Amino acid sequence: MPEPTDIPSFAASQLNLLDAELKAELSETNALLSSHTPTALARAGLAILNLNVSSIRTGLGGKTVVELGLDPAVVTKGDKADIPEHGIRVGDIVALQDQPAGSAKKTEKRELAVKGVEGVVLRVKREVVEILLNKEDADVPSTGKLWLVKLANDVTYKRMNQTMSRMQKLEDHEYTPFMRVLFGQDSPSPLPPDLNDPSNPLHNLEWNDPSLNDSQKEAIRFALASREISLIHGPPGTGKTHTLIELILQMLKQKLRLLVCGPSNISVDNIVERLAAHKVSMIRLGHPARLLPSVLNHSLDVLTKTSDAAALVRDVRKEMDDKQSSIRKTRNARERRQVYADLKELRKEYREREKGCVNNLVHGSKVVLATLHGAGGFHLRGQEFDVVIVDEASQALEAQCWVPLLWVKASKLVLAGDHLQLPPTIKSLNSKHAKPAQQSKQDAIKSTGEEDNKAGSSVKRAAASTTLETTLFDRLLELHGPSIKRMLTTQYRMHETIMRFPSNELYESKLIAADFVKDRLLKDLPYQIEDTDDTREAVVFFDTQGGDFGEKTEDEEMKKGGKKVSLGDSKCNQAEAALVAMHVNKLVKAGVKAEDIAVVTPYNAQVRRISPMHDIVPA
Numbered sequence: 001m002p003e004p005t006d007i008p009s010f011a012a013s014q015l016n017l018l019d020a021e022l023k024a025e026l027s028e029t030n031a032l033l034s035s036h037t038p039t040a041l042a043r044a045g046l047a048i049l050n051l052n053v054s055s056i057r058t059g060l061g062g063k064t065v066v067e068l069g070l071d072p073a074v075v076t077k078g079d080k081a082d083i084p085e086h087g088i089r090v091g092d093i094v095a096l097q098d099q100p101a102g103s104a105k106k107t108e109k110r111e112l113a114v115k116g117v118e119g120v121v122l123r124v125k126r127e128v129v130e131i132l133l134n135k136e137d138a139d140v141p142s143t144g145k146l147w148l149v150k151l152a153n154d155v156t157y158k159r160m161n162q163t164m165s166r167m168q169k170l171e172d173h174e175y176t177p178f179m180r181v182l183f184g185q186d187s188p189s190p191l192p193p194d195l196n197d198p199s200n201p202l203h204n205l206e207w208n209d210p211s212l213n214d215s216q217k218e219a220i221r222f223a224l225a226s227r228e229i230s231l232i233h234g235p236p237g238t239g240k241t242h243t244l245i246e247l248i249l250q251m252l253k254q255k256l257r258l259l260v261c262g263p264s265n266i267s268v269d270n271i272v273e274r275l276a277a278h279k280v281s282m283i284r285l286g287h288p289a290r291l292l293p294s295v296l297n298h299s300l301d302v303l304t305k306t307s308d309a310a311a312l313v314r315d316v317r318k319e320m321d322d323k324q325s326s327i328r329k330t331r332n333a334r335e336r337r338q339v340y341a342d343l344k345e346l347r348k349e350y351r352e353r354e355k356g357c358v359n360n361l362v363h364g365s366k367v368v369l370a371t372l373h374g375a376g377g378f379h380l381r382g383q384e385f386d387v388v389i390v391d392e393a394s395q396a397l398e399a400q401c402w403v404p405l406l407w408v409k410a411s412k413l414v415l416a417g418d419h420l421q422l423p424p425t426i427k428s429l430n431s432k433h434a435k436p437a438q439q440s441k442q443d444a445i446k447s448t449g450e451e452d453n454k455a456g457s458s459v460k461r462a463a464a465s466t467t468l469e470t471t472l473f474d475r476l477l478e479l480h481g482p483s484i485k486r487m488l489t490t491q492y493r494m495h496e497t498i499m500r501f502p503s504n505e506l507y508e509s510k511l512i513a514a515d516f517v518k519d520r521l522l523k524d525l526p527y528q529i530e531d532t533d534d535t536r537e538a539v540v541f542f543d544t545q546g547g548d549f550g551e552k553t554e555d556e557e558m559k560k561g562g563k564k565v566s567l568g569d570s571k572c573n574q575a576e577a578a579l580v581a582m583h584v585n586k587l588v589k590a591g592v593k594a595e596d597i598a599v600v601t602p603y604n605a606q607v608r609r610i611s612p613m614h615d616i617v618p619a
């Protein structure tokens, strides 16, 4: 079994790796912004030109929300004022700035991040875009044309850095027993010896979902019985989330308080939606702009408006909105200054009332859901939870998982994921071999020695030589072995033949196909489909070797407008595209509905090749 990990050197190593990763991300975005004009960026979907402020209001936290629409001067009379197609999405970080006039527009580039005001995109509609400004006293350019450009997002890095810095500084006596287990300095508490015995009370659970299969039930019993950590290993389609929902319901029955997280908003919303079906009372933390509409009723933002305590907050909000709109009508500078001063006072008052309301709501909630990143916000700092549950844990960087684990008080962790699928995307290429990692390994070795001497400890601790690709799930498995994990083995998504390859190659042939999918074929779809060579097979392979199947590299944005905007290269293969189109045509001819067919390719250039060959709508 590997040696225990030294915590400060682990944190130091992570800080170095995160730094390299952030640099890679920033340099990619900055290179793009500094070498293109606003017009070119707009053409590439990274900017919107010719905007005007259409209204200003107060959002959560007393921050300013600016609504932008197209400048009427650029809209042809009688046409709709639709904003031209763009790639700016809710949650993106953007800068809003004055648009350089006339020909300057073509030459203006550089230092985009420094100019204008920064904010987060709150809403994107056909005719308007809403931005929540980051700085509360930001002065919005209120006259003339504005343009909006997407910036690099370093917010998640800041929080991971903050978390790892805190971990690095913790003294030996501050490590909780739970934390020691997570670094292999202690072993997980043994499971009850009779866990597999039908006499154990966990074998008499009342299931909310009677359709759970045996491997799911066993994983739930195991997670309930574990004291510090349990991993639920769910290969594709085996019902990881399904199992977590039942686990959450069982834990709530035991009156436990839970913090449920995932690496992305969609992973968290997926759980909120499924828990809502069981009428669980819960709070979803997070920027309302990034939440699915269906979960908004559980969001803190909405609850602070609809709960009883919310009336107090509403009064101040109304007053602030009135002031905001009065600024736009005030031409006189002295009056404007006075309104800004009043707004500042109101904002203070608003924040205090809102804090009271939020505290009541969050404290009183038995289940709080947030992204890993969001769980590090001030709402949860120092709060006690019995269990932290992380879904899609193999998609999260380890530093991300530590955000909830270090900022709240918790003594048990359940991770659900699949370490055999792709790890989170890392941009600092070859980070396994990159200098920072090497460097940090040396730092780690040095600091291990110092630490041990200082503590007079005889424990030989391993230097932290992890990479960013090593997830917490991976590391814990390596540290404590398979006894901390239970695997879900029945999959509900694939025909047995499709399943066979991943099962044999990755999952020790342990996967079983559920009855209702194991021999499901296209010809059996519940509408009229011809029985052909293509519809009676679950998988068809095309051998493209030997033919003229040359791969081409194409500039990603060549086709955006007349000008060339380079956003990197993408690959395509004309002959393979033709083959795909031919196969799709055959399926459609046999009666398969086009909307039931998905074509997947990792390259944009290939999507562009294939789409015109058929009525395939690119996603």
Ligand SMILES: Nc1ncnc2c1ncn2[C@@H]1O[C@H](COP(=O)(O)OP(=O)(O)OP(=O)(O)O)[C@@H](O)[C@H]1O
Residues within 6 Å of the ligand: 211, 212, 213, 216, 234, 235, 236, 237, 238, 239, 240, 241, 242, 243, 492, 493
């Ligand atoms: N015991 C069960 N009986 C019937 N259907 C089930 C069962 N468990 C899961 N499913 C179904 O299997 C599918 C996959 O479930 P779920 O989305 O929870 O899996 P997952 O492992 O989280 O998926 P992914 O592979 O996307 O991570 C869903 O359609 C779900 O309803």
